[in-house]
Structures are given as C-alpha cells and as structure tokens.
Amino acid sequence: MRNFAFAKIKPKALFTKYMMDLQQRINAFAKLGAFFSQFSNDGIQKKDHIEANDLFFEGFKHQIKLAKEHNGWFTEANVLFSLESWTQVLTNEHLQRWAKNYHFKGVESKTVGIIMAGNIPLVGFHDFLSVLMSGHKVLVKQSSNDKHLLPFLAKYLEVVEPEFKGNITFTEDKLEDFDAVIATGSDNTARYFEYYFKNKPSIIRKNRNSVAVLHGDETKTQLEALSDDIFRYYGLGCRNVSKLFVPKDYNFDAFFNAVYKWHPVIHETKYANNYDYNKAVYLMSEFDMLENGFLMLKEDQSYASPIATLFYEFYDSKTDLELKLAADINHIQCIVADGFVKHEVAFGETQKPQLWDYADDVDTVEFLLKI
Numbered sequence: 001m002r003n004f005a006f007a008k009i010k011p012k013a014l015f016t017k018y019m020m021d022l023q024q025r026i027n028a029f030a031k032l033g034a035f036f037s038q039f040s041n042d043g044i045q046k047k048d049h050i051e052a053n054d055l056f057f058e059g060f061k062h063q064i065k066l067a068k069e070h071n072g073w074f075t076e077a078n079v080l081f082s083l084e085s086w087t088q089v090l091t092n093e094h095l096q097r098w099a100k101n102y103h104f105k106g107v108e109s110k111t112v113g114i115i116m117a118g119n120i121p122l123v124g125f126h127d128f129l130s131v132l133m134s135g136h137k138v139l140v141k142q143s144s145n146d147k148h149l150l151p152f153l154a155k156y157l158e159v160v161e162p163e164f165k166g167n168i169t170f171t172e173d174k175l176e177d178f179d180a181v182i183a184t185g186s187d188n189t190a191r192y193f194e195y196y197f198k199n200k201p202s203i204i205r206k207n208r209n210s211v212a213v214l215h216g217d218e219t220k221t222q223l224e225a226l227s228d229d230i231f232r233y234y235g236l237g238c239r240n241v242s243k244l245f246v247p248k249d250y251n252f253d254a255f256f257n258a259v260y261k262w263h264p265v266i267h268e269t270k271y272a273n274n275y276d277y278n279k280a281v282y283l284m285s286e287f288d289m290l291e292n293g294f295l296m297l298k299e300d301q302s303y304a305s306p307i308a309t310l311f312y313e314f315y316d317s318k319t320d321l322e323l324k325l326a327a328d329i330n331h332i333q334c335i336v337a338d339g340f341v342k343h344e345v346a347f348g349e350t351q352k353p354q355l356w357d358y359a360d361d362v363d364t365v366e367f368l369l370k371i
Contacts, residue, residue: 021163022104025133026095028161033090035156039064039083052159060152067121067148072270074121074146078233081351082121089355098355099133102365107135109167110179110371115193117184118143120233122150126355127182127364132157134368137167139178180371182364201371205360209242209303210334210350213321214255216247218347222338223258225348229336230295231262232351234271235307238333238359239350242305244297244312245321256292266294275308303331333359 031051038047038057046057067074088094112131116124124142128150131138142150154168175181180201183193190206197204212226229241244255265271279296282289290297300311315321322341325332337344358364 021135022099022133024161024163025135026092026099028157028164029090029095029129029133030092031160032153032157033087035060036083036087036090039080040087041077041080041084044080052156055159056152056156060156063148063152067146070148071118071145073119073234073236075268079121079149081232085352086122086125088352094355095133101356102369104135104369107369109135109137111137111139111177112368112371113139113141113175113178113181113183115141115175115181115183115185116143116146118145118147119236119238121146123237124184125150126353126359127184129355130364130368131182132164132167134365136368136371138169139175140168140170141172141175142170180368184359201367203362203364203367206330207304208238208331208333208360209305210239210336210345211243211245211303211325211332212241212336212347213245213340213344214247214250215338216250218254218338220254220258222347223255224261225346226336227259227262228348229350230259230310231265234265234268235305237351239353241334241336241350242311243300243303244310245315246312248314248316250314252290252297256290259295260292263292263294271308274306278306278309303328 035050035053035056038045038050038053039060044061046053050057064076064079067079068076114124114127114131116127123146124140128138128140140150151170154164154170158164158168178200181193181197182203182205183190183197184205185193187206190204193202193204210229212229218226226241229239233240235242246252266275275294275296279291282296282298287298294308296309297312298305298309299313301313302311305311315324318340325335325341334345334350335341335343336347336350338347
C-alpha cells in the first residue's frame with residue numbers, strides 16, 4: 001500500500017482565502033460605484049483612472065438613451081438620479097461596513113433566481129448585488145420595462161473581476177435550474193409566485209407604499225424635502241410617499257407652497273396624461289379633492305394612490321395612528337416623519353436607501369446565507 005502525506009490545512013488559512021474572495025467582490029462593486037460617479041444630473045463627464053472606462057463609458061451613455069426610448073418613465077434625470085444614489089453607497093467603506101454584519105465563511109455557492117420589477121431604474125439591483133456578494137450565482141429575469149442597464153453593468157463587473165464570469169446569467173424564459181428565488185411583483189403575481197415557488201426557499205414581495213406623518217409644524221425645508229419623496233420617479237416606487245397622515249383641521253397651504261418646486265413635472269407628457277385622466281375621473285365621480293395644477297390631494301383610506309394623486313387621512317391622536325400603522329405594516333414600505341416612530345425615514349431620504357435598508361424589512365443577505 002502506498003503511503004500518502006496529507007498537508008494540514010488550518011481553518012484560519014481557509015477563512016483568509018474566503019475573505020480575500022469576499023474582498024474581491026467588494027472591490028469589484030466599489031469599481032462599479034466609481035464608474036457610476038461619472039453619470040449624474042450635474043453632468044456626464046468621463047474621468048481618468050476609472051477601470052475599463054474606454055470599453056464601457058460611451059456604451060453606457062447609449063444604454064441610458066435606450067432605456068429612455070424604451071420606457072418613457074425612465075427619463076435621463078431619473079436614470080441619473082438612480083446612478084447617483086448607487087454612487088453614494090457603492091464605496092469600499094460602505095460595502096465593508098455592510099459585509100461586517102454577516103458571516104460569509106463556508107457558504108456553498110448556489111444559483112439564485114431573481115424576478116425583477118421594472119417600475120423605477122435598476123430597482124432590482126440590490127437583490128443582484130446581494131446574491132453576488134453572498135457568493136452565489138445569479139439568474140436574472142428582468143422586467144420588460146427595465147432591460148437595458150443591468151446586463152451592460154454585469155459585463156462591466158465581469159471585466160473588472162473575471163471570477164464573476166459564468167456566475168451571472170440573464171433569461172427571458174421561465175426560470176429553471178435554480179436553488180432559491182427572490183421575486184417582486186404585484187399582489188396578484190405574488191399569489192402565482194407563492195404557488196410556483198412553493199418548494200423553493202424564497203422571498204416574495206408584494207405591493208407596498210410609503211406614507212408620511214405630519215404634525216402641522218414642519219418647516220418649509222422639511223416639506224420641500226418631502227416633495228422629493230412624493231415626486232421622484234413620478235411616484236412609481238414603493239419608497240415614494242403616496243399618502244399623508246395629517247392632524248384634524250390641517251392647513252395644506254404650507255404643503256402646497258413647499259411642493260411647488262416640482263411644478264415642471266406637469267410638462268412631462270406621460271405624467272400630464274395621468275393627471276388629466278385622474279382629474280376627469282374624480283370630477284365625474286364628484287369626489288372632493290384639492291389640487292394645484294400638477295398634484296391632486298384626495299381624502300382616502302387606501303395607501304396606493306394613482307399617479308399625480310396623493311391620498312391623505314386625518315388622525316385624532318398619535319397613539320391611534322401608531323396602532324393603525326402597526327396593523328397595516330404589511331402594506332407599508334417607509335414611514336416618513338420627524339420624531340414619530342423608531343424606524344422612521346427622514347424627509348427627503350426615501351429614495352436614498354443604504355445597503356442595509358432592505359425592502360419589506362426582510363434581510364436579503366441573511367436569507368441568502370441560509371439557503
């Protein structure tokens with residue numbers, strides 16, 4: 001019998017190598033963040049020392065143009081705002097801070113399917129990032145409304161970190177050969193997802209909306225910031241404020257004055273068409289409403305307001321409202337307020353989430369590390 005000598009592999013050495021691999025992923029996404037920094041509403045300007053810039057800069061400008069041509073809601077301003085937001089968080093510092101919350105050691109790489117929504121630009125990017133950062137392979141089924149930006153960015157990642165090659169796949173067909181799934185859709189599609197994926201580990205996201213709680217003594221600066229939460233992306237995102245809770249006898253004059261900075265939105269054709277249509281419906285139905293020429297306010301107990309409309313509801317006491325919002329928590333994504341609840345979002349910050357701000361308050365990375 002032959003004698004074999006087995007080298008002892010110290011656990012610390014394995015851990016070091018794995019963390020080095022994790023650092024490679026962090027470095028790759030930090031490079032992507034640096035690439036994004038060239039695209040903002042202050043201007044698109046090519047910078048020196050951005051890795052693989054000669055290969056991708058002009059091409060990405062073209063993808064932004066294609067995204068707008070394919071989906072009228074994806075204006076250049078909205079796409080660039082999304083990129084600005086990702087620029088702020090895709091830094092080595094933020095990625096390291098995020099990663100320190102988890103134990104990545106010993107993760108067995110699996111294939112995770114992602115079914116993405118398409119309501120705002122790159123809305124599924126956080127799921128995409130989370131899967132790859134967790135050491136898994138990703139299988140992406142994009143929305144037909146948002147299909148130009150992410151595949152191009154995936155190519156960038158594969159160039160700056162070749163180990164991503166073979167780990168990122170896009171499909172237009174039914175998801176097959178996957179180990180877990182993250183799916184985002186409407187309440188109706190969620191029922192289909194829950195049935196179809198019942199035998200797989202999954203995160204299924206349904207309709208959610210965001211609300212703001214006003215006391216009546218907000219400053220003009222706060223209300224102007226709130227208008228960003230309302231109008232950014234035309235109000236199409238789950239983090240957009242679609243409803244206000246206001247005290248009895250609330251005077252909306254200060255609110256209307258503060259949101260006036262967004263009045264140019266009425267010159268956007270798709271928004272204006274929705275404004276005119278919904279206004280006609282409300283008038284024919286003889287609903288009471290307030291309006292200022294580009295936004296309608298309607299008293300309504302629902303959370304999901306149509307485009308160009310903001311619902312509002314009066315509350316009698318803070319305690320009663322806390323109980324109501326707690327009971328309806330599965331319908332709410334963000335609560336914008338100043339000193340109302342523990343996990344509130346500051347005025348103007350809903351569309352600037354951090355890496356650790358998870359949709360539906362479900363920790364995606366924790367889920368991915370357990371599959």
